[in-house]
Structures are given as structure tokens and as C-alpha cells.
Amino acid sequence: MNKALIISGGGSKGAFAVGVIKDLATTYRLVFDTIVGTSTGALIAPLAAMGELDALEALYTSVITSDLLEEHDLGASIWNGTSIYTANGLGARVRQIYTDAFYDRVIAARKKIYLTTTCLQSQELVVYTTDPHPVAAGSYYRIEKIQQAEQFRRAVMASASQPVFMPPVRIHKDMPGAQNPGYQYVDGGTREYAGIGIALEAGADELFTILLSARNSSPDQQTYKDLLSILMQTVSVFITDVADNDLFAPRQYIRFVNYISQVKGTMKADGISDAALERYFGSTLPDHQNPGNRSPIKLHVIQPETALDGGPGGLVFEPDKMQQMVLQGKLALQNYVAHLKPGETDWA
Numbered sequence: 001m002n003k004a005l006i007i008s009g010g011g012s013k014g015a016f017a018v019g020v021i022k023d024l025a026t027t028y029r030l031v032f033d034t035i036v037g038t039s040t041g042a043l044i045a046p047l048a049a050m051g052e053l054d055a056l057e058a059l060y061t062s063v064i065t066s067d068l069l070e071e072h073d074l075g076a077s078i079w080n081g082t083s084i085y086t087a088n089g090l091g092a093r094v095r096q097i098y099t100d101a102f103y104d105r106v107i108a109a110r111k112k113i114y115l116t117t118t119c120l121q122s123q124e125l126v127v128y129t130t131d132p133h134p135v136a137a138g139s140y141y142r143i144e145k146i147q148q149a150e151q152f153r154r155a156v157m158a159s160a161s162q163p164v165f166m167p168p169v170r171i172h173k174d175m176p177g178a179q180n181p182g183y184q185y186v187d188g189g190t191r192e193y194a195g196i197g198i199a200l201e202a203g204a205d206e207l208f209t210i211l212l213s214a215r216n217s218s219p220d221q222q223t224y225k226d227l228l229s230i231l232m233q234t235v236s237v238f239i240t241d242v243a244d245n246d247l248f249a250p251r252q253y254i255r256f257v258n259y260i261s262q263v264k265g266t267m268k269a270d271g272i273s274d275a276a277l278e279r280y281f282g283s284t285l286p287d288h289q290n291p292g293n294r295s296p297i298k299l300h301v302i303q304p305e306t307a308l309d310g311g312p313g314g315l316v317f318e319p320d321k322m323q324q325m326v327l328q329g330k331l332a333l334q335n336y337v338a339h340l341k342p343g344e345t346d347w348a
Contacts, residue, residue, distance in 0.1 A: 001298070004204030005032040005048065006196055009039025009189035010212025011162070011314020015060040015322035017041065017210045019329025020302050021048050022057065024208065028347050034131075034202045036114040036195035038188045040212070040314065042159030046098060046152075049111040055097065061326060065317045068093070069166070083167040085315075090160065094153050103149035106130055112202065116141075116188025116195050117158045120168055121180070125191040127198055128155035128171070135201055141192070151175065158185035162313055196250040196299070205295050206345075210329075211247075211303035212314070247301070254297045261296045298345065302336050304328060 005024075007017050021044070024030045037045030047056040069085040106113065112131040119126050125141040130152070134143050146152050151171060158169035168184035175181065192198070199207050224230045264277055281292030308314075308328070309321050337348045 001206040001295075002033045002204045003030065003206045003208065004034040004036065004199035004202065005045075006036045006194050006199050006207060006209040007038065007041030007044050007048075008194040008209075008211045008213070009041060009187065009314075010308070010310070011040050012060070012310035012317045012322055013212040013308040013314040013325060014040035014044055015310075015325035016212055016304060016308055016329040016332070017044055018057050018060050019326035019331075020210050020333045021329075022053050022326075023330045023333045025051065025053060030208075030347055032208070034112045034114065034199055034204050036116070036198050036202075037159065038116045038192060038195055039160050039162070041194075041210075042115040042156050042188070043094070045113050045115065046102070046106060046111075046156070049113050050102070050105060050109070057326060059093070059097065061319050061323045063089075063093075063317050064319065065315065068317060069315065083163075084165050087157070087161060087166045090166075091157055094157055098149075098153050098156060100149040103152050106152075114195060114198050114202070115155045115159045116192050116198070117155060117171070117185040118163075118188055118190040120163075120184045120186060122183070125188065126185065127188075127195070128152075128159075131202065138198065138201055141198065148175070155185075159188045161185075162187045162315070163190060165313065165315060192246060194246045196246060197253075200250060200253065200297070204297075206298045207300065209299065209301045211301060212308060213303065214307040215303050215305050251299065253291070254299050257291045257294045258296045260292055261294070264292075300336065300345070302329075302332055304332060 005021070007014070017040075032049070035045045035049045037043070043059070044056060047053075047059070066089070068090040069087060070089070071085055107130060110132050113129060114131065115128045117126050117128060118124070126144055127138060127141050128144045128146050128151070130146050134145060137143060146155060154169050154171040158171055161167065161169055163186040168186045170182060171185050172178035172181045172183065188195075194209055194211055196207060196209055260281065264281065267277060268274075283290040283292060308325055310316055310325070340348055
């Protein structure tokens with residue numbers, strides 16, 4: 001099966017995803033054909049694609065907030081700035097990890113990495129990819145094929161840059177021949193918290209989706225008394241809503257594809273010929289875009305049962321808590337596997 005890994009946004013809560021990914025790779029020996037990363041997921045995706053798991057874990061368990069973000073004067077930021085924080089520390093780490101040599105290895109290995117961003121000027125969801133043969137255009141997003149290492153790094157940074165909190169990124173600035181070099185890009189989670197639809201359109205038929213929002217949430221009893229805390233909590237509310245929406249449509253599509261596949265199987269068992277089935281369900285679309293020709297699709301969703309401890313928006317980085325989140329991710333995957341029914345997968 002064509003396996004895809006989808007990693008949602010969540011800032012420091014990405015440590016949970018690290019725990020899931022390490023166990024998928026080391027215990028179950030899974031290799032993914034496609035990896036889609038949003039926000040913190042975009043930081044994770046390239047290292048996960050290349051199997052550099054120790055570097056991935058170090059990135060999420062060895063830094064504190066001030067290593068990545070520096071707070072501006074709030075009043076000055078509101079009137080004259082583009083963000084509440086700088087992201088110079090994060091940018092430095094992206095450059096340190098995702099070097100030209102790393103990018104060259106990704107391209108040589110023909111890794112299909114998709115990084116989601118949102119363009120402030122066009123309001124589009126723009127997906128940057130290293131896929132050698134991406135779909136020409138997504139149904140609800142625009143595809144940009146990454147051409148060079150600096151563009152790759154900027155796409156990672158743009159996807160990870162939560163608007164208002166972190167500055168937007170000009171991905172095409174100073175790139176020869178680039179259209180709209182002044183356009184600014186921010187967190188892909190503004191439009192797409194988890195890129196399940198992107199993975200489906202890339203042809204995946206078994207999807208491993210790591211969501212960093214809680215499956216179950218309880219009311220927060222604290223009183224929010226300042227502008228920043230209210231803003232950060234509002235972001236958390238927004239993320240929960242987007243996460244629910246991002247799951248609904250793909251689940252409906254997957255149910256439809258699997259139903260059609262079941263109907264075709266029944267028709268074939270009743271003596272309907274392959275030629276007749278092609279007339280009924282055929283299309284000029286490629287097989288992976290035509291629901292009538294797709295194989296059954298499996299969707300796995302691994303997420304924490306309760307809220308992870310990374311602060312609103314995942315902007316609090318504390319190594320001890322993030323190490324705990326890595327363990328929580330591993331345990332969540334083990335719990336998920338333990339509840340799989342026979343025949344639901346062939347990898348566990």
C-alpha cells in the first residue's frame with residue numbers, strides 16, 4: 001500500500017508526534033511514501049522522511065522557549081511590528097539542520113515531502129513539495145515544487161510561523177525569476193491543520209495521521225486577564241475547530257471510496273465483467289483521483305486523549321515536559337495498536 005504520514009500543527013506539542021514516529025519506525029519498521037507536515041509538522045517531516053530520528057528527538061527535547069523565540073515589547077509590536085516574538089533562534093536551528101547537503105540528500109532519495117503554508121496576500125493554501133512528480137494542482141490548494149535548498153528552508157519556516165506570534169516569511173525573496181517575491185507566508189495550519197486531503201490526492205491509501213489536539217477536552221477553569229493570554233487561548237480554540245473540520249471531509253471521502261470498492265466487489269462476484277465495471281466506474285481522471293477506481297483506504301488517527309502540556313499554541317518549550325510528551329506519543333501508538341481489529345492493518 002502507498003503509506004502516508006500526516007503531522008498536524010502544535011508547536012512544542014510536536015514532541016508527541018516524535019514519540020509516535022520513532023515507534024512506527026523502530027517497532028513496526030514502517031517507511032512512508034509521502035509525508036505531509038503542517039506548522040511544527042513541517043519541522044518534523046524532513047527529518048522523519050530521512051530517518052534521522054535521534055536528531056528529531058534532540059530538536060524537541062533539548063531546547064527552551066528562549067532558544068527559539070524572543071518576545072518583543074507588546075505595545076510596540078501591536079503598532080509597529082509584524083509579530084509578538086522574533087523567531088531568530090528557530091531560524092538558526094532550521095539552517096543548522098536543513099543544510100544544502102541535507103536538501104541534496106532529500107532530492108537524491110526522491111522523498112515526497114509536502115509542507116503546507118498560507119499566503120497572506122492571496123489567502124491561498126500553498127503546498128511546497130519535493131515530490132518529483134506532484135499532482136499538477138490540488139483541488140483546494142496550490143502546489144509549488146521546491147527548486148532549491150533555501151526555498152526548502154523558507155517553506156519549513158513559513159509553515160512553522162504562527163501568524164501574529166511569529167513573523168511571516170517571504171519564501172521567494174531574492175530568488176531569480178520568482179513571481180511575487182514580496183508575498184508573505186505563514187503557518188499552513190491557518191487553512192489546513194492536518195493535510196489528510198493532500199495525502200489522499202498524492203495517491204496514499206493508508207494514512208497515519210498524528211493530531212496534536214486532544215481527543216477529549218475539559219473546560220479550562222482559569223480566568224484570562226491579559227491580551228496575550230486571551231489571544232493564545234483563542235488560537236487554541238481555532239485549532240480545535242480546524243482540526244475537527246479537517247477530519248470530517250476526508251473521513252466522508254474515505255467512507256465513500258470504501259463503499260464503492262465494496263459495491264464493485266459484490267458486482268464482480270455476481271458476474272459483472274471487468275469491462276462493464278470500467279464503463280460504470282471509469283473516468284478520464286488518474287486512478288488515485290477517481291473514487292470509482294481507488295483501492296480501499298485505511299485511516300489511522302493517533303492523538304492524545306487529553307490536552308498536551310505545551311501552553312496555548314504550543315509556544316512553551318520545556319525539555320522535561322517535552323520528553324514526557326515523547327513518551328506519551330509512544331504510549332498512544334501502543335494503545336491504538338492494541339485496539340485494532342483483525343484485518344484492519346498488516347503492519348502491526
